[in-house]
Amino acid sequence: MAQLxxxxxxxxxxxxxAVSSKRIKDMIYMPVDGVTACFRRHNGSHQFGCSxxxxxxxxxxxxxxxxxxxxWLQENATAGPYAAVLPFSMFTRDVxxxxxxxxxxxxxxxxxxxxxxxxxxxxxxxxxxxRYSGYKQCDNEKPWNPVGSSLLLEDWxxxxxxxxxxTQLEDxxxxxxxxxxxxLEGQSKRSLCALELKAFMFAAVDSxxxxxxxxxxxxxxxxxxxxxxxxxxxHWAVAPITDDLESxxxxxxxxxxxxxxxDLSPGAGGAVTGFVTxxxxxxxxxxLNATINKTNVVFSxxxxxxxxxxxxxxxxxxxxxxxxxSLGGKTLLFxxxxxxxxxxxxxxxxxxxxxxxYEDNQILTQLQAALSATILKDSVPPASVQSxxxxxxxxxxxxxSNYKEEFIYRYYQGILDDGESIGYKRNxxxxxxxxxxxxxxxxxxxxxxxxxxxxxxxxxxxxxxxLIAEILTCYLDSAKCDLFRAASAxxxxxxxxxxxxxxxxxxxxxxxxxxxWQLFALLTGEKLPQLNSTVCHDKRLAWMAGIxxxxxxxxxxVNYSMAVSPAFIIEGYDMKSGVYSTWTESVWQYLSVRMxxxxxxxxxxxxxxxxxxxxxxSFVVVWFINSRADILFGTSVLSSVGTSIARxxxxxxxx
Amino acid sequence: MDLSKVPNEKKxxxxxxxxxxxxxxxxxxxxxxxxxxxxxxxxxxxxEEQKQIKKYVIFSGIGAVLWTIALLAxxxxxxxxxAAWGEFADSISYIIPSGIP
Numbered sequence: 001m002a003q004l005x006x007x008x009x010x011x012x013x014x015x016x017x018a019v020s021s022k023r024i025k026d027m028i029y030m031p032v033d034g035v036t037a038c039f040r041r042h043n044g045s046h047q048f049g050c051s052x053x054x055x056x057x058x059x060x061x062x063x064x065x066x067x068x069x070x071x072w073l074q075e076n077a078t079a080g081p082y083a084a085v086l087p088f089s090m091f092t093r094d095v096x097x098x099x100x101x102x103x104x105x106x107x108x109x110x111x112x113x114x115x116x117x118x119x120x121x122x123x124x125x126x127x128x129x130x131r132y133s134g135y136k137q138c139d140n141e142k143p144w145n146p147v148g149s150s151l152l153l154e155d156w157x158x159x160x161x162x163x164x165x166x167t168q169l170e171d172x173x174x175x176x177x178x179x180x181x182x183x184l185e186g187q188s189k190r191s192l193c194a195l196e197l198k199a200f201m202f203a204a205v206d207s208x209x210x211x212x213x214x215x216x217x218x219x220x221x222x223x224x225x226x227x228x229x230x231x232x233x234x235h236w237a238v239a240p241i242t243d244d245l246e247s248x249x250x251x252x253x254x255x256x257x258x259x260x261x262x263d264l265s266p267g268a269g270g271a272v273t274g275f276v277t278x279x280x281x282x283x284x285x286x287x288l289n290a291t292i293n294k295t296n297v298v299f300s301x302x303x304x305x306x307x308x309x310x311x312x313x314x315x316x317x318x319x320x321x322x323x324x325x326s327l328g329g330k331t332l333l334f335x336x337x338x339x340x341x342x343x344x345x346x347x348x349x350x351x352x353x354x355x356x357x358y359e360d361n362q363i364l365t366q367l368q369a370a371l372s373a374t375i376l377k378d379s380v381p382p383a384s385v386q387s388x389x390x391x392x393x394x395x396x397x398x399x400x401s402n403y404k405e406e407f408i409y410r411y412y413q414g415i416l417d418d419g420e421s422i423g424y425k426r427n428x429x430x431x432x433x434x435x436x437x438x439x440x441x442x443x444x445x446x447x448x449x450x451x452x453x454x455x456x457x458x459x460x461x462x463x464x465x466x467l468i469a470e471i472l473t474c475y476l477d478s479a480k481c482d483l484f485r486a487a488s489a490x491x492x493x494x495x496x497x498x499x500x501x502x503x504x505x506x507x508x509x510x511x512x513x514x515x516x517w518q519l520f521a522l523l524t525g526e527k528l529p530q531l532n533s534t535v536c537h538d539k540r541l542a543w544m545a546g547i548x549x550x551x552x553x554x555x556x557x558v559n560y561s562m563a564v565s566p567a568f569i570i571e572g573y574d575m576k577s578g579v580y581s582t583w584t585e586s587v588w589q590y591l592s593v594r595m596x597x598x599x600x601x602x603x604x605x606x607x608x609x610x611x612x613x614x615x616x617x618s619f620v621v622v623w624f625i626n627s628r629a630d631i632l633f634g635t636s637v638l639s640s641v642g643t644s645i646a647r648x649x650x651x652x653x654x655x
Numbered sequence: 656m657d658l659s660k661v662p663n664e665k666k667x668x669x670x671x672x673x674x675x676x677x678x679x680x681x682x683x684x685x686x687x688x689x690x691x692x693x694x695x696x697x698x699x700x701x702x703e704e705q706k707q708i709k710k711y712v713i714f715s716g717i718g719a720v721l722w723t724i725a726l727l728a729x730x731x732x733x734x735x736x737x738a739a740w741g742e743f744a745d746s747i748s749y750i751i752p753s754g755i756p
Contacts, residue, residue, distance in 0.1 A: 051754060202753040205738075212742060213751050225753060 032172070032195070032593040034165030035109075036261040038156065039591075040201035042210060042226060043308070044567075044575035044582035048152065049201070049260070051586070052107065052159040056198035059083030059106035060187070060598065061176045064090055064099075072184070074102050079187035079600075081106035083195040085172060088112040089119060093149040100157060107197040108160045109593070111169050118420070121410035124151035124260050125306075129382040129412070132578055133308035135389040136380040144382055145407050151260055152413070159199040161593055162261045162415065172595060179597065194598035202226070203586035208575040210584060211568075226584040227505035230564030231256075233311045234301040234517050236524055236557060238285055238451070239292035241330035246294040247338035249363070249447060252312070252384050253278040254305035254344075255513065257501040259414045262591065266418040267501040269409040272475045273422065273436060274343040275301050275516070280440035280468045281343075281447075283523040288448050288456055295338070295451045298327065301520075302384050303513060303563040304503040306413065308581035311563040312387035317580075318561065320391060326561040339363065339396035340388050341443070344381060345409050347402045347422060348435050354379040354399040356389060361396045363446055370442040376404065400439065418498065419476030426477045433472060437465035471519070475499065479515065487518035490545040505585050506564045517558060518544065525556030658695060666695060667704035674711040682722035689716035 038050035062082040064070060073082060084105050086095070091110050099105045127148040128138030138144060163169055175193035203210035203226035210226035234255070237248075253275040257267020266272075282299045304310025318324035319334035339361055351373040358364040358375070368375055380386060385397040402408060411421040419425075424432055441461050448456040474481040480496045488494065499512035521542050528541070529552060536543045536553035546552035567573045567580040575582045599607075625632060658666060673688035689712050696709040737744040738756035745751060 054754065200754055204754055205756045209741070209745070209756070213745055223751075223753065225751075 029196070029594040029596045030171065032163065032165075032168050032595055034168060035161045035163050035591070035593050036264050037162075037199045037591040038160035038260045039199065039262055039588060040203060040586035041229075042203060042205070042207040042582075042584045042586070044208060044578065045206050047155050047204065047206060049586075050156040050158065050160045050199060051201035052197055052199045054200045056196045056200070056592075057081070057083075057106040057159060058194055058196045058598065060192045060194045061085060061172060061180055061595075063173065063176055064095070070095065070098055070102075073099065073104060076184070077102075077104055077187075078185070079192055080104040083107040083109060083197065085109045085111060085176070088116075088122075091122075093151060093154075096151070096154075096156070105158060107158045107195060109172075109195060109197070110160065110162045112162075112164075113166075118416055121147040122414055122416045123148045123410065123412040125258075125413040126150045126153055129306070130308050130386070133313075133581065134380070134382060134386040135393070136386065138382065142405060144403075144405075145412050147410050148412065152258065159197040160260065161197055161199070161591075162264070163593075175595060175597075189600055189602065191597050191599050191603070194596060196594045196596065198590050198592045198594075199588065200590070201586040201588050203584065206575070207582045207584040210586070211575075224587050226586050227507055228564055228568045229304055229307050229503050229581075229583040229585055230310055230314075230506035230562070230568075231303045231503050231510050231513050232517075232560040233303055233315055233563045234513070234520060235326050235559055235561060236282060236299045236520060237327045238282075238290060238297040238299075238447075240557065241296060241327045241332060242292075243330075244294070245296055245336060247296075248332065248336050249295060249297045249450065250300060250337050250340045250388075251278060251281065251297060251443070251447070252300045252302055252340060252342045254384055255301040255303045255311070255501065255516065256306055256503040257413055257417060258306045259417070259502065261415055263500050263502075264415045265413070265500045265502040266415070266476070266498050267413070268418050268424065268476050269345055269347070269422045270306075270412050270417050271501055272472070273346040273432075276468060276471045276475065277343050277346055277436045277440050277443075279471060279516075279520060279523060280437065280464050281444045282520070283467060284440055284444035284459070284464050285447055286524045287459065288444065290448050290452050292451055293453075297447050297451060298332070301516065303510075304565075304581070304583075305384055307503065307583040308565075309384060309387045310503065310565045310581045310583070312384035313390075313580050314563055314566055315561065316387050316391045317566040324561065326559040328557055328559075334391060337388070337395065340385055340398070342383050342385050342397070342399045343439070343443075344383050344399050344401035345403060345407065345412075346400070346436055346439060347409070348431055349402055349408070350374065351439070352376055352401050352404050354381050354383075354385075354401065355397070356380060356385070357394055357396045358398065361398075363450055364396075364398055366446045366449070367398070367400070367443065370446060371400075371439065373400070374404070379405075400443070419472075422476075424472060424476050426473060433465050433469040436468045436472075437461065440464055440468065467523075474515075474519070475512075479511075483519060483522075484515055485549060486545050486547050487515065487522040488545060489543055490549065490551045492545075503563070506562075506568075517560065518542070520558045521554055521556035522546075524558060525554040528553040528555055658691070663702050663704045666692070667707055670695075670708045670711045674715050677715060677718060682719055682726075685715040685719040685722070688712065689719055 040047060040049040040051050059082045060079050062084055064084045064086050082105050084099055086108060123145055125145055125148045127143035127145050129145055131138055179193040214225045254271050255275055257265045257271045259265040278299055302311030305312060319332060322331055322333060325331045351371045353368060353373045353375045355364055355375050356378055381399055383399050385399055388395055389397055411417045441464055445456045470483050474484050478496050479499050480494045484494055501512050504510045522544055531553040533543045533551060542554045542556055544552055544554055565581040567582045670692050673684055677685040692708055692712045696712040
């Protein structure tokens with residue numbers, strides 16, 4: 001009876017297994033989710049970033065926590081190639097170069113323990129950002145970004161991934177401690193825990209080559225290798241541009257940031273503080289309700305500035321060519337711009353005005369007095385004004401910033417350029433917002449005074465501060481915030497993470513830019529409560545949720561302009577000339593990481609040999625059986641006669 | 656086709672036409688001709704058309720060898736120099752490999 005039962009259980013077991021089948025792939029590999037990858041970018045002459053081979057690169061896991069681990073990889077490691085798992089403290093240029101030079105490292109997985117204090121500085125940008133495209137050369141002895149490691153400007157021969165998921169890091173560490181960590185000399189003799197990193201990049205060489213190769217050709221396999229970087233600039237004029245306009249004061253800020261990793265570029269200190277102040281200034285100036293006479297004010301958020309000033313160079317190119325008509329369809333010309341004021345990195349502490357050609361400019365003296373700032377004569381930091389000064393070196397240009405001769409911010413660009421790094425805390429009526437509000441209100445007042453020639457009315461300054469605090473929440477904490485909700489169509493789902501500010505490629509619009517446009521429109525547009533959503537859509541106006549989320553029609557003159565480098569629209573442009581930005585981003589298909597147990601070399605060899613032996617034996621057996629088919633299978637006489645007749649037929653034809 | 660069953664003049668005809676067709680930039684036809692008729696040309700007992708067949712076989716063989724040398728030289732040059740030639744190499748490529756220069 002017992003036997004019978006067992007038998008039935010066995011059947012049941014087999015049946016269950018057959019039904020709930022698990023794929024062999026899933027039994028071998030453990031996918032590592034929650035990773036972002038380093039990818040490849042090009043400019044006119046070089047390639048930067050990372051790529052793996054097409055099939056991915058496989059490396060034995062090695063935790064690199066200290067200098068001795070690197071030494072071990074350099075000298076004693078035998079079971080290579082390795083995949084180095086680095087904590088954030090080890091993610092420095094020096095370590096990466098050493099690992100690269102071992103020629104025994106096949107990939108890097110960067111991890112970060114959020115509970116451990118962040119490093120004192122981390123900036124993957126150049127010490128002189130946009131070194132080759134500026135108007136004023138950066139001094140190598142006194143660079144703007146002294147802590148810059150230039151990790152972004154290096155061509156890494158292996159893939160680099162950043163793991164954000166703590167539980168998966170634990171899994172990887174557990175696998176490492178179980179299989180790899182003991183008996184390091186004998187590693188090559190046993191199965192080891194390994195990572196497979198897939199980040200194959202299609203483009204190669206430089207922008208010129210990959211754009212040329214992406215162009216449709218006379219082939220049946222047209223393929224895309226890379227795309228130009230670019231997105232959209234956002235512009236808003238305080239009053240409509242009229243024909244009797246004499247001059248324009250341009251207020252700009254950069255909208256983008258960048259990092260080594262896909263989808264992670266918070267840009268808090270590098271971009272958010274500046275453009276949030278710009279938004280608040282625009283809002284404030286709008287509430288003052290200025291009557292414009294001869295001078296107008298245009299606010300411009302410029303995109304792609306981290307990649308050789310894409311946005312500003314295109315803006316200047318369009319202005320000079322008479323092709324800039326994003327403001328109400330009227331053409332704005334470069335010569336109409338009387339001065340440029342740029343809002344760069346801002347924050348607590350003293351303010352500096354980097355000014356060029358300001359001698360007869362009263363805005364600057366007023367700004368200096370109001371902000372109690374220091375004027376730095378002829379200082380041109382790496383900012384959008386470089387593009388304007390390049391086009392006209394006599395233009396009055398001012399950059400308002402919290403740095404003097406070098407950035408005081410230690411996390412310029414990169415994944416740590418977030419709210420925490422600029423000392424932002426949610427629900428904290430932080431001093432940051434009040435500092436930014438001070439700049440916004442003073443700048444707004446001075447602009448008002450200059451365009452209307454009358455002193456501004458006193459307004460409730462606390463509103464501006466509250467607004468800034470709310471906007472900061474949207475960009476630094478979570479995009480699921482009240483202001484973004486109010487600025488979107490009712491019922492739109494917003495992501496709960498912070499929006500990446502990387503400019504991206506020109507054919508896919510960046511959500512952060514769209515949301516910023518919407519927010520700008522909400523803050524400065526005219527509210528038309530009498531219109532319902534259908535009429536609003538018919539009139540091509542923006543239908544938004546509004547402050548109380550019930551839906552409101554907004555008539556706004558905030559507009560986009562293209563932020564794609566002129567290099568890609570000028571016919572026959574020489575990509576190596578260095579005049580305009582030539583940055584492109586490679587196309588890729590997969591970015592993935594898997595962990596598995598890699599058998600030792602001996603076992604791999606054995607599998608290969610056994611496979612070969614089995615294959616050769618099977619040939620012999622088949623040949624043998626075939627030659628003895630008559631005996632083995634006792635084939636009927638008929639069929640063999642049949643074949644012999646068939647064989648004989650051609651003979652008779654030829655004889 | 657079993658050549659041993661083919662009449663001699665037909666063999667010669669075949670061999671001749673394979674040789675002529677090879678001039679239409681078909682080196683493989685010459686290769687096939689040279690290998691296929693080699694036995695007939697050099698091993699088989701003497702017959703009238705054999706001399707002519709031999710001629711065609713030899714010339715086909717020479718042609719095939721020349722083609723092989725030329726093709727090999729081009730393939731080696733192109734594969735090793737493609738990246739260095741840049742734009743010109745891309746313009747004469749049918750398939751451009753991704754991810755490498």
